[in-house]
Amino acid sequence: MNLDEYQLAARAWLEENAADDSPESDPVVRSKEFMAKLYDAGYSGITWPERWGGQGLTQAEERAFSTAARDFTLPIYVFSIGLGMTGPTLVDRGTDEQRERFVRPLLRGEEIWCQLFSEPGAGSDVASLQTRAVRDGDGWVVNGQKVWTSVAHHADWGLLLARTDVEVPKHKGLTMFVVDMRHPGVTVRPLKDMSGRSNFNEIFFDDVPIPDEHRVGEVNDGWSVAVTTLLHERLSISAGVGMGTGRDDPTALAALREVVDTSDPLVRDELVELHIRNRALALFNQRLAQETKAGIFPGARGSAAKLLLAELTLYQADLGTRLVGPDSVVDGHPLSHAISLSPAMSLGGGTNEIMRNIVGDRVLGLPPEPRVDKTVPFKDLKVGTQG
Amino acid sequence: MNLDEYQLAARAWLEENAADDSPESDPVVRSKEFMAKLYDAGYSGITWPERWGGQGLTQAEERAFSTAARDFTLPIYVFSIGLGMTGPTLVDRGTDEQRERFVRPLLRGEEIWCQLFSEPGAGSDVASLQTRAVRDGDGWVVNGQKVWTSVAHHADWGLLLARTDVEVPKHKGLTMFVVDMRHPGVTVRPLKDMSGRSNFNEIFFDDVPIPDEHRVGEVNDGWSVAVTTLLHERLSISAGVGMGTGRDDPTALAALREVVDTSDPLVRDELVELHIRNRALALFNQRLAQETKAGIFPGARGSAAKLLLAELTLYQADLGTRLVGPDSVVDGHPLSHAISLSPAMSLGGGTNEIMRNIVGDRVLGLPPEPRVDKTVPFKDLKVGTQG
C-alpha cells in the first residue's frame, strides 16, 4: 500500500468511525472508546515501536493520517498529553518494564496521562521547581505543588519532575517519575483561567509515595528526560494533530467580514492587514511542513512560528473587537470570549520572551545571556517571587 | 524688572541684533561677533556665576530669554558645545584658575570648544574608551582616537576624557583634561554621515602634551566629571536652546498634506496618526517644561521624551516617503534627505536601547542588568569589536 492508498484508507476509516460525535455521551468514555477503535484499526501510535504496541511505521504515514484527519475533530483530547508527550518520553527514556507496563494501555485508550512539570514559583524557568521527592526506604515520597496541568482530573498517571537534591545547581538535582494520580495524597483542583473556564488544574502532593521502579532515567538526571518531553511537546503543538481547524473562529477574516461595515475603506484596510498577517504565517507554516517532508527539520525555527501565532492570536481578537465596537464586549458576543482567551497562546508552551530567546540563541546563534543560576547550589538560588 | 519685562527687553534686543543673518559672511566669524554682542548685552551665561563672567541670574530669566528667542535662529552653533556642555562642566568642576582662564573667553565668543568623549570602539559604552593619557614629567601625553565630535574643526579647546590607568575597572581609570586643539599632534578629519554631509569629525591624537594644570578633577576621577558633562548635554538637548523649530520639516503634517492625495481615506488616516503622535509628544514636552517651571525636574524622564522623539523622527520620514511614493526618493526630493537623516536622532546622545535602560532603571526603578564590567581591570575587559 503506497502513501496515497494509506491516506485514502485512513480517510475511509475515519468517515466510518469518527463522524458521529454523539455529544450527549460522557466525553471521557467516548474518548476511551474511540482510542480503542483507533488502536484496533492500527492508527494508534503509528510511528511507535511495534514491540510496545505501536505500528512501527514512519513519519510519512503519520503525516498521511494527519492529512486525512484534518476534516475531523477526533475525540482524543484526554489522551493528547499521553500521546504527544509522556508516551514518547517513556518510549525514548523508560525502562523496558515501564514501556511494557504503560505504553500499550495508553495506545489502547485504557489509561489517561498528565504531565507535571510547571509550578507557580517557576514559570518560564521550569528547572527552578521546588516540589521535593525524598528517599524513603526503597522508594520516594513527594511533596509540593504543580500547576497548568491539563486533563489531570481524568488522569491515571502523571509524569512528574521533582527535586531530589538541593545541594547542586538547579538543573542537576531533578529526577523524573511516574506518579499514581489516584493516590489519596494527590489533590487535583481545577484552575479557573481569565475567561472563566477551567481547562487546567493545580495539583497538590501530600506525602505521595512512588516506588523506585517508577523512576524514569537516572537519579538527578531528570532535566535531560524533561528536555525530551518538552521537545515532543513542541513537535506536538506545531503538528497540531487532532486539534480544531478554527473554522468557527470569530476573529478570522471570514467571520469578521460578515459583521463589519466593509463599505468603510478604513475597515477594509484593517481586513487586508488581517489577511496579510494570516497568509504570511500560514505560508511559513506550510513551508516548514514541506521542508519537514523533504527531510529538513525545523528545529528551533518552530519557535518562530509559535511566536508569530501567539502574536497573531492577540492581534486578531483585538482587531475584531475594535472593528465591531461596543457590541463585541457584551451579551456573550463570541469576540468577547476570543479577547479573553487570546493571551493563552502567548503564555502556554513558553512565553513570547522565551520564544525570542530560543530564536535568537538557537536559530541565529547569538551569544547567551550571562547566567547566574547555572553554578549556584539550588538551596542558595533566588527563585519564585521575592518580597 | 520682572520676568515679563525681562522677556520683552530680550525680544526687543533680539529684534535689533539677531534679525540680519547676512548668510554671505563666514559663519564662524558671524557667530563670534554675535556672541560678543550677546555678552555685552548681558545675555551670555545668564545663569552662570558673575565671578566668571556670567550674569548670576536664575533659570527663570534663562527660560524667559529662550522664549523670547524662539522665533530667531541665533547664529551660535559653533558655541553650542561650549555653552551647553564643556563650559558648565568647568564652572562645576574646574579649578578657579581654569574658570578664570576659560569661562569668560567662551561667554564672549572668543574661544570655541568641542567635547572629546566618544570613540569608535566604545559606542554606547562610553567608559570603555581606549584613548590613553600617560604621565610625562609634570604633565601628560595623549594618544588615541575620538569620534562624533561636532565643531572640532573650528575648536580652540577640547574637553577630553582619557584612560590613565588600565589596571583598575573601566570607570575608575579615566581622567578629564582640557586639550589644545591647535596643537600639531591633533588631526581633525571630517566624518561623512549616511546623508553625505559632514557634521562630525574624527580626531586623532599623536603624542599631544597636556600640562597638569589642564586636568579637570582628580586623576582617575574623570568619570564623575563626565557624568556632569553628560547631564548638561541632556538638559541642553531637551531644552533645545537656539535650535531650529522645524518649520520647514518636509515630514511634518503641514508639509505632507500639501503633497499627498487627501481624498484617499487611507492617506487621511495616516495623516491622523501622524497628528496623534506629534501632539502626544508635543504635549508631553510641554508638560515637562511646565513641571520644570514649577520646580519639578524631569531627570531621567527626559530620556523618555528623547526616545519618543527618536522614534517619531524615524516614523515621520518613513511615512512621508510611503505616502508620496516613487517621487520621494529621486531628484533631491526633501523627503529623500529626511529619510537619510532620520536615524540620527536614534543614535546620537544615546541609542534607543540606552534610553530604554535609563527609563527602566531610573524612572521605573527596575533592577539593573548583572554587570560583568564593573570589577574587571580594564586591561582584562572585552571592549570594542572582537573578531
Place this chain on the structure above:
Amino acid sequence: MKLVLSEEQRELRTAVRSFLAAASPLPKVREGYDREVYARLNGELGLSGLIVAEEYGGAGAGFAELAVALEETGAALLPGPFLSTVFATIALTEAADKELLSGIAEGRITATLATGPLDRVINGMEADVLLVPEGDVLTAVELDGPGVTRTPLETLDLTRGQASVRLDGASLRALGPVPGGLGDRLAVALAAEQLGVLRASLEAIVAYAKIRVAFGRYIGSYQGVKHKLADMHCKLEQAESIVRFAAWAADESPGELPQAAALAQAYVGRACFEVARDHLLLHGGIGFTWEHDAHLFYKRAKADEVLLGPPRIHRSRLAELLEL
C-alpha cells in the same frame, strides 16, 4: 494651557487614592457595586457633586478636578455607577434639573446616560435614573419606575456591568436641550478613567518585575521586560499629558475641545489597552488565571476602548476637524 496639577488637585488625588485603597481594594472590587462605599465616597469626598454647580449643592469644580477623580476610580477599577453618573451630570449641563442634580450631588441618586442603543446601557442595573437624548432633547426615566424592564448583560468587563433596558409605556420626562459638545466631554471623562487604568496596570507589572525571579534574576532586569516597560512608561507620560490638555480644554478652551477630545480617545484608549494587555502578558502564566487581578484591568481597558463606539470614529473625527 495647564498640564500640571495644582496643589489642591494633588491633594484631591491623594484623598481619593487613599480612600479607594482602603475602602475598595481589588478583592472587594470583585464583589461589585457597594452602596456604602458610594455613600462615603460622596459624603466624605463629595465626589458625586464634584462638577455639579454650587447652586445645586455641588462643588462646582471643573474637568481638571474631575479628571483627577476619574483617574483614581479608574486605577482602582471602582465598580458601580460612578462614570455613568458623571456622564449623566455632564449631559445635564444645559438641562439643569434641580431635583436630579442636587440628588446626584448629595449622593442620593445615581444615574446613567444612553451612549448607544438602550440594549446596552452602562450600569443600567445599578443606576436610579437613565438619561436618553431624544434628538435635541434630553429625557429622563426612572429605572425602577413602571414600564421599565432591565436585564443584566453578560459583560467582558467584570467590574462594570451593562444592562439591556426595555421601555414599554414608561414615561420619559423631557429635561431640556442636549448640551453642545456632549460627546467631547464624555470622551474626555472616559480618557481620564483610561489613564487611571493604564497607570495602575503599569504600576502593577513594574512592582511584579521587581520581585519575580526567573533564571536567578529579577525579571525586571532583563531588557526583554525592561524595554517593554520603558515603552509602556512612554505611553503613560503621553496619555497623562493628553488627558491634562483635554481636561483643560474642556474647562478653558472650548475651541480646542473637539480636537482634544478626539485625540484623547484616539490615543489614550489605545494606549490603555496596549499597556493593560502587556501588563497581563508580562505576568506570565499567573496573569492568565482568574484569581489574579491582571485580567480585570485588561477587560476594563478593552471595554473602555470601545465604550463610545468603534475606536476609528475618533480618528475619523480628527480627520474632519483637521480638515484633511
Place this chain on the structure above:
Amino acid sequence: MKLVLSEEQRELRTAVRSFLAAASPLPKVREGYDREVYARLNGELGLSGLIVAEEYGGAGAGFAELAVALEETGAALLPGPFLSTVFATIALTEAADKELLSGIAEGRITATLATGPLDRVINGMEADVLLVPEGDVLTAVELDGPGVTRTPLETLDLTRGQASVRLDGASLRALGPVPGGLGDRLAVALAAEQLGVLRASLEAIVAYAKIRVAFGRYIGSYQGVKHKLADMHCKLEQAESIVRFAAWAADESPGELPQAAALAQAYVGRACFEVARDHLLLHGGIGFTWEHDAHLFYKRAKADEVLLGPPRIHRSRLAELLEL
C-alpha cells in the same frame, strides 16, 4: 504549491551567491555598474537569459529560478540594469521580439521598462533599450538613439540609478501587446530582490551582534538586541515563504497570482524596509557613517518599497481581489 527550493535551485543559488561575493563585493558595489561583471554574470551563469524562452537563446526557466537569482542580486546590492532588464524581459512575454530577447539572453543588450512617468526610469542611464507601455501596446526606444535625452537623477538609492528620459522625435517601435498580469509579475520579481536585501541586512547585523562588545558583553547577548533580531528573523521566514509562493503562482497558478503578487509587495516591501532600518539602527553610531554599508541596504530597501508606487496601492489591490 511548492515553497521549498529544489536541488537545482539550491545549486543556482550557491553559484550566483559565490559569483557575486567574489565579483561584486560591497566596496565594488559603491563604484557602480560594471559591464565586465555583467558580461561574466551572463556568460558564466546565463542570468540575463534565465527566463528568456529557449527558442530565443534563453534558459527557459521559471519565476522560481528567477526569484532565486534576484534574491542574490538583491542581497549583493548588485548595481546596474539587472532588475530593469528582468522587468523588460517580463514585459516582452507576449511581444516576443527576437532581436531584443536574444540580445538580452546573450547579455548583449540591457533594457529597462517604464513603470511610471519617463522622468524617472530605473537604470535609464545604463540600459540600452527602454520599453514603454503605450495603452495596450508595448513600444521600444533605443536609449542612445536620436531624439532621446537622458539625464541622471540624484537618487536616494546609491546602488541603483534612475534617469529622466525625454523623447523628442524619437521613434517608438511597437512590439506587440502588453502582457496581461505584467504588474503582478513585476511585483513578484521586485519582492524577490527585496527578500535578498532583507536577508543580507539581517545577516549583517547578526554577524555584528556576535562580535561587538558593550559593557563587557557581546551586544547580541542583550535581550534588547536579541529579541529584535528574533522578530526580524520572523519577518525573514514569512517574507521568504511569500516569495516562494508568489513565484510558484507566477509559474503554475495564474489564478492565484494577482493576490500572491499584491501580498508579496504589501508584506515583503514593508518587512524589507523595517529589517534594513533596524539593522542600521542596531549597528549604533557606526551604522550612520557613509563608510559603513548599512545605509546602502537601508536606502535600497526604501527605494524598492516605493518603486512600483506608494505601497498602499498593493493593499488596495488586495482589498479588491478579496472582494472586501
